[in-house]
Amino acid sequence: MLRVGVNGYGTIGKRVADAVAAQPDMEVAGVAKTTPNFEAEAAHRRGYPVHAAREDRRDAFDDAGVPVAGDLDDLVVESDIVVDCTPAGIGAENRAVYERHDTPALYQGGEDADVADASFNARANYDEVAASDAEHVRVVSCNTTGLSRVLAPLDEQYGVEKARATLVRRGGDPSQPDRGPINDILPDPVTVPSHHGPDVNTVLPDLAVDTMGVTVPATLMHLHSVNVTLETEAEAAAVAETLTDESRVFLVPGDARVAGPAHLKEYAQDAGRPRGDLWENCVWAESIAVEGRDLYFFQAIHQESDVVPENVDAIRAVCTDTEAAESVVETNRALGVGFGESEETRRVAADGEGATASADD
Ligand SMILES: NC(=O)C1=CN([C@@H]2O[C@H](COP(=O)(O)OP(=O)(O)OC[C@H]3O[C@@H](n4cnc5c(N)ncnc54)[C@H](OP(=O)(O)O)[C@@H]3O)[C@@H](O)[C@H]2O)C=CC1
Ligand SMILES: O=C(OP(=O)(O)O)[C@H](O)COP(=O)(O)O
Incomplete structure (x- = not known):
């Protein structure tokens, strides 16, 4: 099981967390944010360990009665990979934290391309990113x-x-x-x-x-x-x-x-x-x-959700040996992507393939 941390629990982060939780080969290690608002409460209710992304915000979570599992460093240590879904520009600041723990990370499209070693879209360049061994990857907007x-x-x-x-x-x-x-x-x-x-x-x-x-x-x-x-x-x-x-x-x-x-x-x-x-x-x-x-x-x-399956595939491209088509089909199946059955889905199903959870590390 890949343990995935989600740093930033807003429009994209909450959807990525739910998509990760739906995958057979992944689980949510925890989520992080800075404010103990209704979204923090929702994350807690969903069973995601909530982390205070900044140490100086921890008291605010305690005061609001939102149980805190730890700080950002704790979340990174708990995770095989972190999906950074913080507002544009903060992901670039966070890269040093992920590097300090030698933990791979995904970034979102609001970041400049040079935040990461590669940019990613499953249909365009899954194989290239997987082959490159890049550990810091940006999912395009x-x-x-x-x-x-x-x-x-x-x-x-x-x-x-x-x-x-x-x-x-x-x-x-x-x-x-x-x-x-x-x-x-x-x-x-x-x-x-x-x-x-x-x-x-x-x-x-x-x-x-x-x-x-x-x-x-x-x-x-x-x-x-x-x-x-x-x-x-x-x-x-x-x-x-x-x-x-x-x-x-x-x-x-x-x-x-x-x-x-x-x-x-x-x-x-x-x-x-x-x-x-x-x-x-x-x-x-x-x-x-x-x-x-x-x-x-x-x-x-749909700006709030089209990058969500791409983040799931990027996790597999960075952390596992899963082939592009296998990952896409598994992600689609777990989420329910597609109002009809695509040729790709039919072919992979006919081949009897399925995404594997074989992490490289
Ligand atoms: N929304 C969209 O349409 C799309 C957005 N993107 C990109 O995804 C990224 C995230 O965007 P989006 O989800 O919309 O943003 P949101 O503002 O909806 O969510 C950002 C989250 O990050 C939290 N946050 C703020 N500061 C920090 C911090 N220092 N550490 C940890 N968490 C923090 C916020 O909560 P709190 O304030 O409580 O910490 C909030 O939960 C951006 O790069 C954006 O460009 C990409 C595709 C589409
Ligand atoms: O990444 C996005 O848009 P973009 O592809 O136009 O840059 C998201 O819709 C977020 O856009 P925003 O920066 O207007 O919030």
Whole structure:
């Protein structure tokens, strides 16, 4: 059993902890945060040992009646790997703590790429990261994850001459009342390209991609308008087939009459998904169009959850000998990723494979 510590228990951290707890080869060693708020109480109720991330905050936990299992050092010692889910910039400060204990760590996409020895997306570069023996790995951000999951298979199947995407970014998460805008539409960043294209190149280095960002008064999901000039001509139906075969792409059927992210979130909640999470890219099947070698489509990205299965796979890539396909299938199975069965799932099931818990160390 891999013992996984989660440092930072907010939007991403709480989901990563639950996803780790769902895996047959992993358990949650504990979680850490600085404030004994409702989320700390929820972590305690879920049975996760709660750690005070800063020694000077320990009294606050005692005063609030939230039992404290230890400090950050204790959590790192207890863990085979730590998933750092602290706010952007704090992960970089924490790397020294993980190094001091010689404990591998994952970081999130809010950190600069140079926080880690490698950036990770399971569909784009699991094998390279696993082979590199990198012990400090950054899981790319939600938007970059969403782009990488579609651009990797399109590049393999048809070749990508040039990808362009306009990212309509949600202003903040539903749990962030202090975010905005509340009545505006912001070029964000106003400079072009946005950081997302270069970030895709941290996991798909040879792919030509430019991105622009716009932030809007919405909290539910990001929405991407994607245009890809392919190297070979393809029918829209063939592209749809290619994307259907991806286990972390949900091709939203036209007859579902899903108008936008509000319907997608309702779809997930009706399906009984925890927190209404949508771990998959949601590509509108009807939007897939091809003019010559130019492909167009819309996809929605659930920023709170799409990186969660990627973190689970990154744990296996860093700590075990598990192959990419095995890990993805195991992660998907344990979480319930996929509204239908992908080709990848069918193939691995037919081969009788399953993720192993064989830790290297
Ligand atoms: N939300 C999103 O849409 C996405 C976020 N990311 C990235 O994931 C990372 C985390 O983001 P997100 O989950 O949204 O952030 P949140 O603000 O929701 O959660 C951060 C958590 O870290 C805790 N925290 C703050 N300071 C410290 C500290 N010094 N040590 C330990 N814990 C601390 C906070 O609680 P407390 O204050 O009690 O300590 C909170 O639990 C960022 O890099 C972000 O860019 C990536 C993809 C999508
Ligand atoms: O990593 C994210 O977005 P990004 O891919 O646009 O950088 C998350 O949605 C967090 O974004 P935020 O920095 O607006 O909270």
